[in-house]
Amino acid sequence: MSLLDMIGPVMIGPSSSHTAGACRIGLVARALLGSPPTHAAIGLHASFAKTGRGHGTHLALVAGLLGFAPDDARLPQAMQEAQAAGLAVTFQDVDLGDVHPNTAQLTVTAQDGSQMVMMASSTGGGVIDVIRVNGFRVSFSGGAPTLLLRYPDHLGVIARVATLIAADGVNIAALGCTREKRGGAALLVIELDSPLSDAALAFFGGWREVEWLRMLPSVMSSPEQGDGHGVPVTVGTTA
Amino acid sequence: MPPTLKQLMDAPTPASAWVLEQDCADSGLDPQAVQDAMRGRIREMRGSIERGLASDAKSITGMVGWNAKGLWDAPDALQSPLLKRVQAYAMAVNEENARMGRIVAAPTAGSAGTIPGALIGVADHLGLSDEQLIMPMVLAAGVGQAISRQMFISGAAGGCQAEIGSSAAMAAAAVTELLGGSSRACVHAASMALMNTIGLVCDPVGGFVEVPCVSRNAFFAVHAVSAAQLALAHLESFIPPDEVVTAMAQVGRMMPLELRETAEGGLAQTPTGLRVTAAMEGK
Numbered sequence: 001m002s003l004l005d006m007i008g009p010v011m012i013g014p015s016s017s018h019t020a021g022a023c024r025i026g027l028v029a030r031a032l033l034g035s036p037p038t039h040a041a042i043g044l045h046a047s048f049a050k051t052g053r054g055h056g057t058h059l060a061l062v063a064g065l066l067g068f069a070p071d072d073a074r075l076p077q078a079m080q081e082a083q084a085a086g087l088a089v090t091f092q093d094v095d096l097g098d099v100h101p102n103t104a105q106l107t108v109t110a111q112d113g114s115q116m117v118m119m120a121s122s123t124g125g126g127v128i129d130v131i132r133v134n135g136f137r138v139s140f141s142g143g144a145p146t147l148l149l150r151y152p153d154h155l156g157v158i159a160r161v162a163t164l165i166a167a168d169g170v171n172i173a174a175l176g177c178t179r180e181k182r183g184g185a186a187l188l189v190i191e192l193d194s195p196l197s198d199a200a201l202a203f204f205g206g207w208r209e210v211e212w213l214r215m216l217p218s219v220m221s222s223p224e225q226g227d228g229h230g231v232p233v234t235v236g237t238t239a
Numbered sequence: 240m241p242p243t244l245k246q247l248m249d250a251p252t253p254a255s256a257w258v259l260e261q262d263c264a265d266s267g268l269d270p271q272a273v274q275d276a277m278r279g280r281i282r283e284m285r286g287s288i289e290r291g292l293a294s295d296a297k298s299i300t301g302m303v304g305w306n307a308k309g310l311w312d313a314p315d316a317l318q319s320p321l322l323k324r325v326q327a328y329a330m331a332v333n334e335e336n337a338r339m340g341r342i343v344a345a346p347t348a349g350s351a352g353t354i355p356g357a358l359i360g361v362a363d364h365l366g367l368s369d370e371q372l373i374m375p376m377v378l379a380a381g382v383g384q385a386i387s388r389q390m391f392i393s394g395a396a397g398g399c400q401a402e403i404g405s406s407a408a409m410a411a412a413a414v415t416e417l418l419g420g421s422s423r424a425c426v427h428a429a430s431m432a433l434m435n436t437i438g439l440v441c442d443p444v445g446g447f448v449e450v451p452c453v454s455r456n457a458f459f460a461v462h463a464v465s466a467a468q469l470a471l472a473h474l475e476s477f478i479p480p481d482e483v484v485t486a487m488a489q490v491g492r493m494m495p496l497e498l499r500e501t502a503e504g505g506l507a508q509t510p511t512g513l514r515v516t517a518a519m520e521g522k
Contacts, residue, residue, distance in 0.1 A: 001346075001383075001384065001387060001392075002262070002266055002268075003258070003259075003262050003273060003277075003377060003380035003381065003384070004273065004276050004277075004280075004380075005346075006345075006346050006379075006380035006381075006383035006384055006387075006409075007277065007280055007343060007345050007346070007354070007376055007379060007380045007383075008276075008280055008343055008344060008345075009343070009344055010279075010280060010283045010341065010342075010343050011341070011342060011343070011344055011348065012339055012340070012341055012342075013335065013336030013337060013338065013339050013340055013341075013342050013348050013351075013448070014298075014336045014337050014338075014339060014348055014349075014447070014448040014449075015347075015348050015349060015448050016344040016346075016347040016348040016349070016393075017347070017393060017395065019339075019348065020344060020348065047395070047446070047500075047501070050446060050502075051445070051446030051447065051502070053519075054299055054300060054445065054446070054447045054519055055446075055447065055448070056339055071341060073341070075339070076339045101395065101501075102395070123391070123393070123396075124347065124391050124392060124393025124395060124396055125344060125346050125347050125391075125392050125393055126344055126347075193267065221276075223268060223269075223272035223273060223275060223276040224272075
């Protein structure tokens with residue numbers, strides 16, 4: 001954790017893991033969908049299900065889906081805000097198996113009918129770990145600008161992606177790839193030191209083999225945040 | 240990789256300058272921007288203290304909400320004005336937290352009152368400015384990072400020792416630096432604060448960040464000030480600070496799940512605790 005997350009985030013109480021972390025999970029889900037959701041089905045596991053209501057976990061998840069940062073004063077009124085924004089939300093207690101007790105599964109739908117399913121855990125102090133995206137096993141924290149790419153697995157794609165990122169002047173901090181099977185669909189998750197340029201993203205979007213593309217902003221604290229400005233809401237480019 | 244406590248202890252005084260330099264080299268952030276952000280966080284902490292001392296509104300569960308104001312308005316009686324201030328500030332922040340108010344997690348929301356209670360409480364007692372708190376706050380964060388090398392800073396991972404123990408250690412170091420302590424003294428203050436929280440269970444009633452969390456922040460803010468006092472008098476932790484963290488991490492791993500934020504042990508399982516839990520589940 002950065003110095004600013006150790007003393008931070010600035011947040012609406014009461015729990016960094018149940019409230020601030022939950023809000024960040026909602027923010028990542030919104031970013032992964034790529035546009036404002038109109039419907040969200042949220043499954044709450046273990047401790048999230050058990051003590052979520054008193055901790056405002058439900059409110060925080062919805063606040064994140066609306067693009068509110070953990071310190072947004074509207075967080076306690078997230079349900080009314082959702083109604084005003086045209087977002088319908090349902091909650092269910094679920095057993096997600098052998099995962100962290102603070103885990104949620106979000107199925108979010110956009111206006112155009114596109115859908116995204118994500119599972120993420122809130123691991124303490126507002127830190128999160130995204131563990132599944134559209135069925136793919138992943139592990140990223142949202143602590144850095146993160147590029148996600150889905151493509152049919154074949155030779156050389158990762159090398160070409162890495163070359164283009166380097167050409168854009170951006171350093172790779174971490175990289176993970178999961179595939180369904182050899183030659184099947186593959187998902188590449190790349191955490192970056194800074195976001196890619198619009199030109200590089202447009203170039204990726206133009207690749208024939210890229211089926212799905214997202215550039216997520218960091219949802220953790222940065223020096224600019226914490227005075228009510230919140231994290232950037234925009235995210236995502238679709239191929 | 241964050242520094243070890245040994246590295247922090249051997250750093251030139253003030254330790255905070257070294258922490259800031261190291262972290263910015265790693266993150267690529269501008270030191271001035273980090274200091275500005277810390278200034279903003281101190282302002283936010285002050286806001287939580289002010290709202291917390293002024294309000295006696297209950298939390299959602301009704302278990303807490305009036306303690307800080309009650310203490311603040313009461314005569315000093317046995318406590319020194321300094322310690323009463325430290326306790327009241329810490330409670331004010333955690334009651335704001337329980338009411339879904341705006342706070343700064345430090346390092347978590349459940350332990351958010353300890354650092355502002357100790358650091359801002361001492362500063363106000365001595366008439367120091369917020370500007371003088373920025374670097375001690377950086378040091379507090381650095382101590383938290385050093386502990387987190389070995390241990391997750393959450394009650395669910397390691398019991399309350401990992402959460403309030405870490406915040407008390409961070410606060411002790413910060414107060415020591417605020418009063419001119421050496422890097423060595425700051426880290427020994429942190430170590431002494433931490434070694435006296437080992438074994439502390441996380442047993443929130445109903446699973447909520449209210450009982451015993453609110454009063455625990457008040458007690459551990461005073462605990463941090465005591466540790467700073469010892470370190471400023473050149474007392475040291477006999478066990479080297481990094482070894483204390485190792486011990487705390489080990490105890491955390493040995494602690495049964497029931498005693499780590501699950502509300503399945505300790506105060507949460509008292510008849511009163513169970514009654515509150517049942518009432519909340521019915522809501």
